[in-house]
Amino acid sequence: MSQYLQIDHVSIDFPTKNGPFRALDGVDLKIAKGEFVSLIGHSGCGKSTVLNIVAGLYNATEGGVVLEGKEVYQPGPDRAVVFQNHSLLPWLTAYQNVELAVREVFKGQKSKAEMKEWIEHNLELVHMTHAKDKRPDEISGGMKQRVGIARALAMQPKVLLMDEPFGALDALTRAHLQDSLMEIQQELNNTVIMITHDVDEAVLLSDKIVMMTNGPAATIGEVLDVKLARPRDRVALADDAEYNHYRSQVLKFLYERQRNPAQASEKVKPKLVKSGEAA
Amino acid sequence: MKDKLIHSLETVGLSPVVPMVRLASGENPKQQLSEIFERIGLPILAIALFLLLWSVSAAKVQTSLGTLPGPSQVWQQYQGLVVEHQEERLKEEAFYQRQEVRNEKKLAKNPDAKIKVRPYTGKETFFDQILTSLFTVFTGFILASLIAIPIGVACGLNKKLYGAISPIIQILKPVSPLAWLPIVTMVVSAVYVSNDPMFSKSFVTSAITVTLCSLWPTLINTATGVASIDKDWLNVGRVIQLHWSKQVFKIAIPASLPMIFTGLRISLGIGWMVLIAAEMLAQNPGLGKFVWDEFQNGSSNSLGRIMVAVVVIGLIGYVLDWLMVSLQKIISHSSPESAR
Numbered sequence: 001m002s003q004y005l006q007i008d009h010v011s012i013d014f015p016t017k018n019g020p021f022r023a024l025d026g027v028d029l030k031i032a033k034g035e036f037v038s039l040i041g042h043s044g045c046g047k048s049t050v051l052n053i054v055a056g057l058y059n060a061t062e063g064g065v066v067l068e069g070k071e072v073y074q075p076g077p078d079r080a081v082v083f084q085n086h087s088l089l090p091w092l093t094a095y096q097n098v099e100l101a102v103r104e105v106f107k108g109q110k111s112k113a114e115m116k117e118w119i120e121h122n123l124e125l126v127h128m129t130h131a132k133d134k135r136p137d138e139i140s141g142g143m144k145q146r147v148g149i150a151r152a153l154a155m156q157p158k159v160l161l162m163d164e165p166f167g168a169l170d171a172l173t174r175a176h177l178q179d180s181l182m183e184i185q186q187e188l189n190n191t192v193i194m195i196t197h198d199v200d201e202a203v204l205l206s207d208k209i210v211m212m213t214n215g216p217a218a219t220i221g222e223v224l225d226v227k228l229a230r231p232r233d234r235v236a237l238a239d240d241a242e243y244n245h246y247r248s249q250v251l252k253f254l255y256e257r258q259r260n261p262a263q264a265s266e267k268v269k270p271k272l273v274k275s276g277e278a279a
Numbered sequence: 280m281k282d283k284l285i286h287s288l289e290t291v292g293l294s295p296v297v298p299m300v301r302l303a304s305g306e307n308p309k310q311q312l313s314e315i316f317e318r319i320g321l322p323i324l325a326i327a328l329f330l331l332l333w334s335v336s337a338a339k340v341q342t343s344l345g346t347l348p349g350p351s352q353v354w355q356q357y358q359g360l361v362v363e364h365q366e367e368r369l370k371e372e373a374f375y376q377r378q379e380v381r382n383e384k385k386l387a388k389n390p391d392a393k394i395k396v397r398p399y400t401g402k403e404t405f406f407d408q409i410l411t412s413l414f415t416v417f418t419g420f421i422l423a424s425l426i427a428i429p430i431g432v433a434c435g436l437n438k439k440l441y442g443a444i445s446p447i448i449q450i451l452k453p454v455s456p457l458a459w460l461p462i463v464t465m466v467v468s469a470v471y472v473s474n475d476p477m478f479s480k481s482f483v484t485s486a487i488t489v490t491l492c493s494l495w496p497t498l499i500n501t502a503t504g505v506a507s508i509d510k511d512w513l514n515v516g517r518v519i520q521l522h523w524s525k526q527v528f529k530i531a532i533p534a535s536l537p538m539i540f541t542g543l544r545i546s547l548g549i550g551w552m553v554l555i556a557a558e559m560l561a562q563n564p565g566l567g568k569f570v571w572d573e574f575q576n577g578s579s580n581s582l583g584r585i586m587v588a589v590v591v592i593g594l595i596g597y598v599l600d601w602l603m604v605s606l607q608k609i610i611s612h613s614s615p616e617s618a619r
């Protein structure tokens with residue numbers, strides 16, 4: 001398998017009062033084109049940090065990230081990010097939020113009419129056409145997340161990065177969005193890195209599950225290839241032996257080999273939850 | 280329709296009128312009536328009580344200019360000022376008419392005659408002074424905003440810059456306008472020299488003093504607002520590689536608009552207070568000068584007229600504040616269409 005994206009022995013130190021804090025140590029991963037990879041691990045182990053380094057929002061202290069043979073060290077639309085809390089600009093409508101990105105990314109490449117069509121196409125993809133002129137505080141949490149995904153897809157990224165995209169949603173909404181995401185993935189065959197806390201979500205969506213050890217100096221503990229046939233159906237898979245085998249392997253890793261660290265019990269979500277979040 | 284009306288009333292700060300609208304549409308009369316009493320009746324009662332206390336206690340204070348005027352005397356003085364203003368306008372009109380007649384005659388005699396139109400130089404009335412003050416305060420305030428918002432945004436985006444100039448801000452912020460005034464006056468008379476000045480020196484001095492004092496709240500609020508923007512929003516801009524100017528205008532400023540407006544509101548309030556003091560001390564035209572002139576004048580009308588000025592200054596301050604609050608609400612409630 002060709003390597004499309006390579007995370008090459010990445011380590012990162014954060015400066016703190018008591019000297020540098022090594023959050024990641026030697027994270028090494030190769031991802032093929034069109035592969036869907038999940039990152040799973042206990043809270044605070046460094047999943048977001050990995051994603052931010054790939055996005056170029058953080059710079060690795062050691063090692064680096066190579067995409068299509070080129071090293072990346074700054075953010076760019078070829079690595080679109082779907083943030084955990086949608087991060088839509090609240091003073092813009094759904095359409096305008098996507099438009100802001102499309103205008104910037106396709107400046108000089110698409111005409112005005114083409115841009116409009118492209119924005120509408122991407123909103124259609126996430127089933128948000130009906131609410132395209134609503135602002136984020138007028139739509140539900142799930143809808144906001146859909147718009148966030150549309151915005152990222154509209155950049156036509158080489159790699160789609162998602163940081164717990166469905167973390168703040170209720171189970172039913174989450175299932176809907178997972179199905180939507182699988183449909184879109186079937187159609188576009190994107191290269192995706194998704195962070196998740198949810199074992200079922202990881203097994204259902206991924207081609208590869210990357211399990212991380214606990215921090216500090218977190219690294220990759222185990223990589224699980226998920227060879228379930230696509231398209232996958234959550235109901236049919238519920239009784240599938242293979243599915244349950246993958247599932248138990250992830251669970252074993254998380255709860256036997258990497259015990260939840262003590263401080264995780266008082267897990268603090270770093271991002272503040274904005275009003276009107278509930279789906 | 281009704282809900283829309285109520286919403287827009289609330290937006291412009293006329294929420295006390297809301298129960299009347301509800302009553303007119305026949306919505307639970309008993310509750311609406313008690314609400315009308317609470318929101319309109321009680322404040323009116325309080326004002327009436329205040330006026331009563333004022334008139335009773337004022338009558339007991341004897342000054343060298345006679346008894347301290349009560350509300351009714353102040354009202355009389357106000358009417359006097361209105362009459363004075365109207366008379367002055369009539370005089371002005373008559374002056375221009377006479378001039379026109381004279382010029383026409385001149386032209387009739389000799390079509391090549393040079394025509395001079397001299398401006399009327401009558402006394403500034405109370406109402407002229409109000410306009411002067413308003414114009415001055417807005418000039419100073421706008422100047423301050425034009426300086427404070429860009430610096431505030433820069434400080435909010437760059438912690439090092441903010442750290443560097445923060446001590447200067449903290450030291451300059453508490454300086455009283457009265458301390459600035461002599462310096463500003465000297466600098467303006469030294470620097471602002473022109474044979475045909477567009478603005479009078481006194482106007483420039485007052486406006487700059489207002490600027491110097493109303494700079495700080497906007498600057499600090501803008502900086503704080505921009506610095507506390509959700510990090511993800513800025514990261515969105517970085518991912519789509521927004522040019523830094525777009526990052527500022529499309530993300531940083533809209534995101535911190537509520538904070539910026541809070542700053543602007545405080546700034547305008549301070550500017551208005553400062554202006555009156557500056558006009559008094561520097562004899563610059565405006566309401567402050569009116570107060571000072573009346574104080575120096577010392578006629579039996581003076582105290583009453585000063586009180587008229589005090590009430591008007593207060594009312595204008597209130598209106599300015601209301602204006603800023605409404606503007607802020609309109610902008611933050613702006614519909615998606617108008618945001619485009």
Ligand SMILES: Nc1ncnc2c1ncn2[C@@H]1O[C@H](COP(=O)(O)OP(=O)(O)OP(=O)(O)O)[C@@H](O)[C@H]1O
Pocket residue numbers: 014015021023041042043044045046047048049050215268269
């Ligand atoms: N900018 C930063 N400065 C200092 N320390 C940081 C910074 N970002 C992350 N860390 C630390 O690095 C570690 C990993 O954080 P990270 O946010 O990547 O965890 P995570 O796996 O995404 O957790 P969660 O599942 O709760 O989102 C944590 O101990 C965190 O305190």
Ligand SMILES: [Mg+2]
Pocket residue numbers: 047048049163
């Ligand atoms: Mg995280």
